[in-house]
Amino acid sequence: MIVSVDDLTVRYDGATALDGVSLFVEAGEMVALVGANGAGKSTLVRALSGLVPYEGRVVVRGRLAQVPEGREVFADLSVDDNLRLGGWRNGRRGRDTTFVYALLPELTPLRKRVAGTLSGGQQQQVAIGRALMARPDVLVIDELSLGLAPLVVDSLVGHLRELHEERGLAVLLIEQNARLALSLCSRAYVLEAGRIVVTGPARSLVEDPRVATAYLG
Amino acid sequence: MSDLLAYVLTGLGIGAGYALVGSGLVAIYRVTGVVNFAQGAFAVVAAMLTSTLLAGGLPHGVAELVAVAVAALCGVLVGLLVTGSPGQSLIITVGVGVFAYAVEIVLWGDQPRSFPGLGGVVAGVQAHYLLILGVTVPVFAAMGLFFTRTDLGKALTACASNPYAARVVGIDVRRMGLLAFGLGGALGGLAGVLTTPVQQVTFDSDVALIVNGFAAAVLGGLRRPFVALAGGLLLGVAQTLIAGYGGGAYQLEVALLLMLAVMIVQAARAGAVREAT
Numbered sequence: 153m154i155v156s157v158d159d160l161t162v163r164y165d166g167a168t169a170l171d172g173v174s175l176f177v178e179a180g181e182m183v184a185l186v187g188a189n190g191a192g193k194s195t196l197v198r199a200l201s202g203l204v205p206y207e208g209r210v211v212v213r214g215r216l217a218q219v220p221e222g223r224e225v226f227a228d229l230s231v232d233d234n235l236r237l238g239g240w241r242n243g244r245r246g247r248d249t250t251f252v253y254a255l256l257p258e259l260t261p262l263r264k265r266v267a268g269t270l271s272g273g274q275q276q277q278v279a280i281g282r283a284l285m286a287r288p289d290v291l292v293i294d295e296l297s298l299g300l301a302p303l304v305v306d307s308l309v310g311h312l313r314e315l316h317e318e319r320g321l322a323v324l325l326i327e328q329n330a331r332l333a334l335s336l337c338s339r340a341y342v343l344e345a346g347r348i349v350v351t352g353p354a355r356s357l358v359e360d361p362r363v364a365t366a367y368l369g
Numbered sequence: 370m371s372d373l374l375a376y377v378l379t380g381l382g383i384g385a386g387y388a389l390v391g392s393g394l395v396a397i398y399r400v401t402g403v404v405n406f407a408q409g410a411f412a413v414v415a416a417m418l419t420s421t422l423l424a425g426g427l428p429h430g431v432a433e434l435v436a437v438a439v440a441a442l443c444g445v446l447v448g449l450l451v452t453g454s455p456g457q458s459l460i461i462t463v464g465v466g467v468f469a470y471a472v473e474i475v476l477w478g479d480q481p482r483s484f485p486g487l488g489g490v491v492a493g494v495q496a497h498y499l500l501i502l503g504v505t506v507p508v509f510a511a512m513g514l515f516f517t518r519t520d521l522g523k524a525l526t527a528c529a530s531n532p533y534a535a536r537v538v539g540i541d542v543r544r545m546g547l548l549a550f551g552l553g554g555a556l557g558g559l560a561g562v563l564t565t566p567v568q569q570v571t572f573d574s575d576v577a578l579i580v581n582g583f584a585a586a587v588l589g590g591l592r593r594p595f596v597a598l599a600g601g602l603l604l605g606v607a608q609t610l611i612a613g614y615g616g617g618a619y620q621l622e623v624a625l626l627l628m629l630a631v632m633i634v635q636a637a638r639a640g641a642v643r644e645a646t
Contacts (some may be wrong), residue, residue, distance in 0.1 A: 177532065178426055185463040190585070203536055203537070218537050220533070220534065220537055222510060224531055224533055224537065225531070226487060226526070226527045226530040226531050226534060226535075227531065228526060228529070228530040229523060229527060229530060233523050233527075236520060236523070237523060237527050237535075237538050237540070238538050239539070240520075240524065240538050240539050240540055241539040244520070247520065282538065286538070286539070309609060
């Protein structure tokens with residue numbers, strides 16, 4: 153098990169954003185976390201990265217990297233600098249970007265461009281590349297598809313599949329687009345108002361009436 | 370003609386001092402979002418300390434370097450205070466500035482101090498003005514290289530650009546803020562040790578320094594060190610020309626007017642952007 157979360161609770165100024173959430177991700181597994189706006193998805197991401205205080209237990213065996221919601225690229229820096237800073241924790245030798253350009257070849261012609269001037273899809277690639285620079289064992293992606301054109305999403309999904317299949321990268325995909333998440337991942341959790349309400353293999357969740365009516369329309 | 374050249378060169382020397390104070394403000398603001406009103410105090414402390422060290426027998430160069438290092442340390446201390454109480458940075462930096470007065474008066478008294486700089490006259494200008502310029506320009510070049518060519522410099526820019534993302538990739542944003550405060554302290558200190566031989570320093574010299582430094586830095590929205598350099602040089606030249614051909618009493622007013630004009634233009638532009646969106 154590469155990520156295990158037990159009874160995780162996060163409170164902001166008295167309001168409970170996550171209430172006793174438990175989940176896990178096995179090595180090399182693709183897991184989806186589906187939920188509506190305000191369900192607590194981004195809070196979970198922050199807790200996993202240690203960016204908010206929490207109660208409960210979060211264990212990450214290996215390296216976790218995050219693709220934050222809204223991409224959050226360094227808008228004033230070049231694509232290349234964005235990628236290099238992704239390897240910040242790995243020291244000077246960990247900042248060789250060659251393998252990222254090989255995995256995401258669309259970024260190669262953009263390497264000198266200032267990231268803030270790129271399209272949403274290109275910025276999402278930068279954010280994914282930057283996370284890969286940390287040489288993660290598990291990638292947590294907060295909203296892969298939000299605000300992107302379907303064709304762009306298809307291409308990103310293709311890259312993600314490649315990374316998963318060829319490099320054995322584990323992925324925790326947090327998505328509003330439940331259809332996309334369930335088609336890509338093998339297992340899924342449904343988060344509602346800070347609690348996990350449904351969990352199981354993605355295929356069975358597609359047929360679950362609670363999921364179908366609320367998230368698949 | 371020779372008068373004009375002398376005024377311009379003198380103005381560039383004076384302006385370089387403003388640019389150093391201004392870029393110290395920029396270094397801190399870019400990374401931490403804090404406008405450091407104690408910035409002038411770094412210059413005063415470094416200048417006073419240099420006068421003591423020189424009087425104590427330390428050679429030129431060493432005394433100045435020690436003073437700049439102490440100013441950098443003061444910067445880090447102010448940074449620790451500010452980052453320890455988020456949301457109160459303004460009152461803290463103003464408070465530190467006032468507290469610095471007390472410390473300076475206790476340590477060095479309330480009389481003006483100075484120390485000899487580079488002697489001699491070149492092209493009708495005290496050679497020391499040229500020395501100020503000759504130190505400032507390479508310092509800015511080194512800073513430019515630091516911010517654009519080194520990973521540490523880029524990490525500082527990253528904190529300014531997107532602090533949340535900086536934390537996501539594992540950059541210690543607080544530590545980078547302290548580094549920025551240290552850099553700001555060193556730049557302020559450098560301004561103090563460079564300008565004191567041509568401009569006596571008293572405990573309250575920080576007011577003129579911060580007004581002029583802020584006027585230089587505000588041109589680039591407190592974010593662009595090279596605009597602060599250009600702004601500082603421009604301001605210095607404008608002031609010496611006005612003093613040379615007009616009256617010497619209006620130097621600070623020039624800075625205040627420039628600052629006001631820039632801020633009004635920027636506010637009007639920001640307003641237009643808000644209306645357009």
